[in-house]
Amino acid sequence: MHSSVSAILAPQNWPFSLECLPKPAYMVGGAVRDAILGRNREYWDLDFVIPSDAVQVARAIAKRYQAGFVLLDAERKIARVVFPQATADFAQQEGNSLETDLHRRDFTINAIAYNPHTQEIIDPLQGCADLQQGLLRMVSPANLKDDPLRLMRAYRQAAQLNFTIEPNTQNTIRALASHLNTVAAERVRTEIGYLLASPQGTPWLTNAGKDGLLLYFCKNATTASFDKLAAVDTAAAILAPQFGAELQQYVRDTVKTTWLGIAKLACLVDSNPEVAELELQELTYSRAEIRAVTTALKLFPQLKSIDKSIREQYFLFQEAGNVFPVVVLLAVAQDTLVEAMSGDKSLLVYSPLISRYLNPDDLVAHPTQLVSGKELMLALNIPASPVVGELLTEIAIAQAEGKIATATAAIEFARKMLES
Numbered sequence: 001m002h003s004s005v006s007a008i009l010a011p012q013n014w015p016f017s018l019e020c021l022p023k024p025a026y027m028v029g030g031a032v033r034d035a036i037l038g039r040n041r042e043y044w045d046l047d048f049v050i051p052s053d054a055v056q057v058a059r060a061i062a063k064r065y066q067a068g069f070v071l072l073d074a075e076r077k078i079a080r081v082v083f084p085q086a087t088a089d090f091a092q093q094e095g096n097s098l099e100t101d102l103h104r105r106d107f108t109i110n111a112i113a114y115n116p117h118t119q120e121i122i123d124p125l126q127g128c129a130d131l132q133q134g135l136l137r138m139v140s141p142a143n144l145k146d147d148p149l150r151l152m153r154a155y156r157q158a159a160q161l162n163f164t165i166e167p168n169t170q171n172t173i174r175a176l177a178s179h180l181n182t183v184a185a186e187r188v189r190t191e192i193g194y195l196l197a198s199p200q201g202t203p204w205l206t207n208a209g210k211d212g213l214l215l216y217f218c219k220n221a222t223t224a225s226f227d228k229l230a231a232v233d234t235a236a237a238i239l240a241p242q243f244g245a246e247l248q249q250y251v252r253d254t255v256k257t258t259w260l261g262i263a264k265l266a267c268l269v270d271s272n273p274e275v276a277e278l279e280l281q282e283l284t285y286s287r288a289e290i291r292a293v294t295t296a297l298k299l300f301p302q303l304k305s306i307d308k309s310i311r312e313q314y315f316l317f318q319e320a321g322n323v324f325p326v327v328v329l330l331a332v333a334q335d336t337l338v339e340a341m342s343g344d345k346s347l348l349v350y351s352p353l354i355s356r357y358l359n360p361d362d363l364v365a366h367p368t369q370l371v372s373g374k375e376l377m378l379a380l381n382i383p384a385s386p387v388v389g390e391l392l393t394e395i396a397i398a399q400a401e402g403k404i405a406t407a408t409a410a411i412e413f414a415r416k417m418l419e420s
């Protein structure tokens with residue numbers, strides 16, 4: 001085990017030279033944990049513990065490599081150096097010894113240190129044994145209480161590593177669940193973000209909900225809300241072969257998050273979009289994310305009935321915009337869960353709409369403008385007013401219905417509308 005750990009953690013793989021570090025200096029945290037598991041990381045997020053002058057060490061490295069420098073915590077003396085492909089955090093050792101520092105951490109598997117100068121592993125809490133057994137074991141109940149975000153980290157890391165939470169730790173987490181209330185919403189949101197965004201996160205998010213950890217995060221979530229999470233994963237799997245990649249990409253490009261994340265968040269918040277909006281604002285979600293969740297909540301129940309007129313479809317696409325993929329995802333989830341509809345049948349219902357959405361030349365989903373409002377006002381000699389907007393909408397619908405195709409025809413169409 002040892003030589004492979006040294007190979008993964010070798011300073012040649014770091015963004016800076018070993019000589020920059022004082023002796024002793026220790027690597028800790030996720031990089032060491034993952035190296036012992038034999039996992040190479042794509043992105044290096046290195047954590048170092050330095051007995052003294054940690055911030056000065058970080059500053060010197062940042063200067064030497066012209067990397068970014070961020071003082072993360074002046075009091076506890078923690079600084080980050082940001083390289084193009086990696087970050088390195090330098091923290092002053094807590095207490096008089098490395099062992100004391102390791103005893104203040106969250107879980108035994110995260111309390112293993114590696115001395116890069118001697119290639120020695122320091123494991124006073126038997127974290128390596130827990131790694132081998134795939135167990136998340138708290139260092140102590142007091143440590144979980146000290147920073148209750150650690151309660152949520154347990155679920156996130158269990159999902160990410162495919163581990164289980166050791167029973168005593170699990171009971172302590174349940175008993176301390178209400179303490180999560182004292183943690184800043186942004187920090188909890190980050191941990192939950194991972195659980196929302198991937199299918200591996202679903203069982204752990206459900207466990208977190210059942211263990212009372214989401215009581216303060218999503219006040220209105222119920223057991224039924226947790227059942228919907230798995231249905232969203234099923235829906236994504238149903239859509240995946242034919243449309244999945246493209247639909248996902250749209251959401252990633254525009255809302256800057258995953259469609260699973262938005263759809264699952266929609267399952268956890270109140271089903272009334274107005275109440276959901278307030279909840280999400282409190283949780284400090286971005287405007288784009290809030291709009292995505294509330295729009296999806298509002299539109300997905302109507303989706304099945306929207307297969308009739310071009311007009312209805314036009315308004316659906318206008319309102320959904322870049323959130324349309326999430327609307328479909330929730331509609332398919334609802335079909336499989338509530339109506340026990342087969343994936344194939346559900347897909348058949350929405351395929352025409354999805355195909356329109358994915359076709360950039362489809363005028364119902366992606367209307368082009370035959371005339372501008374200004375041109376219309378000039379041609380018809382009318383003042384600026386909401387009427388102009390209404391006429392433009394009717395022109396777009398008529399174009400989508402194939403009734404008109406040129407600017408002249410559009411103006412004539414509008415003239416007739418005004419006269420009637």
Ligand SMILES: Nc1ccn([C@@H]2O[C@H](COP(=O)(O)OP(=O)(O)OP(=O)(O)O)[C@@H](O)[C@H]2O)c(=O)n1
Nearest residue numbers: 028029030031047104105106110111147149150
């Ligand atoms: N609330 C926290 C956050 C971090 N840590 C300690 O600080 C290390 C580094 O934290 P971080 O970089 O946030 O997480 P990692 O464990 O490195 O792993 P991941 O990439 O999975 O977040 C952790 O391993 C753990 O020892 C802790 O005890 N309590």
